[in-house]
Amino acid sequence: MLMLDQVTVRYGDQVALDLQSKIQIADGDIVGIIGRNGAGKSTLIKALTDQVAYTGQIDKPADIAVHLQENHYPDTVTCQTILEGLLQTTYRRDQKLQALVAFFEFAPLLKRKFQQLSGGQQQRLTIMMVLYQDAALTCFDELSTGLDFETRQQLMGKIKAWYAEKPATILMITHYFDELEALANQLLIIEQGKMLAYGPTTALFQEYVGAAAIIVAAPKLDFVMPVGARQIAGESGTTAIGCDSPTTQQAVIALLNQAGVAFTATRLNLTLIYLNVLALQQTVKAG
Numbered sequence: 564m565l566m567l568d569q570v571t572v573r574y575g576d577q578v579a580l581d582l583q584s585k586i587q588i589a590d591g592d593i594v595g596i597i598g599r600n601g602a603g604k605s606t607l608i609k610a611l612t613d614q615v616a617y618t619g620q621i622d623k624p625a626d627i628a629v630h631l632q633e634n635h636y637p638d639t640v641t642c643q644t645i646l647e648g649l650l651q652t653t654y655r656r657d658q659k660l661q662a663l664v665a666f667f668e669f670a671p672l673l674k675r676k677f678q679q680l681s682g683g684q685q686q687r688l689t690i691m692m693v694l695y696q697d698a699a700l701t702c703f704d705e706l707s708t709g710l711d712f713e714t715r716q717q718l719m720g721k722i723k724a725w726y727a728e729k730p731a732t733i734l735m736i737t738h739y740f741d742e743l744e745a746l747a748n749q750l751l752i753i754e755q756g757k758m759l760a761y762g763p764t765t766a767l768f769q770e771y772v773g774a775a776a777i778i779v780a781a782p783k784l785d786f787v788m789p790v791g792a793r794q795i796a797g798e799s800g801t802t803a804i805g806c807d808s809p810t811t812q813q814a815v816i817a818l819l820n821q822a823g824v825a826f827t828a829t830r831l832n833l834t835l836i837y838l839n840v841l842a843l844q845q846t847v848k849a850g
């Protein structure tokens with residue numbers, strides 16, 4: 564169990580994180596942490612791992628593994644030497660490391676130097692070192708930034724498969740909501756250092772979007788919404804419709820089909836949760 568209570572971090576005069584309430588994360592939860600650039604996401608991980616001073620209380624496991632945004636390794640030695648040096652082991656005699664290297668299909672790259680790897684391969688090396696630790700809590704900070712869609716999907720698939728049978732708690736910061744959808748069961752939204760929403764992804768969808776939603780790739784629609792359906796915040800150029808039940812969703816779908824309009828139907832969409840949490844906060848501020 565991980566618990567953060569009223570955690571505040573200051574950099575000089577600036578308050579970078581001010582969580583104001585209590586956050587409890589259960590063992591085995593995979594928590595996606597999202598928010599704009601500079602929201603305080605990395606600062607939260609830094610507080611958890613004692614890289615910055617904080618006020619408030621944090622109860623955490625003794626062993627935490629962290630994947631940082633930036634990783635630098637020596638240029639002159641091979642990846643195998645980096646692995647063996649940092650993990651203090653010998654590849655030939657370490658079955659756990661061998662299994663990890665096989666799982667991440669890294670064996671052909673062991674003799675290469677770090678700078679001879681592609682971005683995705685560099686990430687795989689770092690991820691292997693993080694996973695090797697088998698920590699009770701693992702934090703990933705933007706591990707797929709700069710990678711192409713396919714490489715990101717592959718990495719996420721690997722991480723998901725690796726943890727499928729393991730009781731690990733994971734915090735994952737990312738700007739790619741699609742990759743969280745497949746992985747996270749909890750979502751923490753941070754904005755200007757404050758917690759805007761935290762809870763199971765399904766419960767947040769229900770609360771901020773509806774029982775179901777429809778996304779139409781057009782900024783405007785020309786029909787009257789059925790009862791129980793309402794336009795909600797969506798990505799620009801699209802119209803998002805929140806529905807209070809699957810039946811309402813079906814009614815909207817029937818209208819769209821009649822009008823010959825293409826759409827996507829969804830029961831869980833993190834982008835819609837995020838945009839509607841932000842929209843609600845702006846309404847509260849304005850009011």
Ligand SMILES: Nc1ncnc2c1ncn2[C@@H]1O[C@H](COP(=O)(O)OP(=O)(O)OP(=O)(O)O)[C@@H](O)[C@H]1O
Pocket residue numbers: 574577579598599600601602603604605606607
């Ligand atoms: N060492 C530091 N000294 C001073 N200010 C800092 C320091 N590190 C971060 N900040 C500031 O604290 C705030 C939160 O930064 P943080 O890195 O936690 O944001 P983030 O949500 O992780 O952003 P991003 O998505 O861009 O990585 C920002 O305004 C940032 O400029």
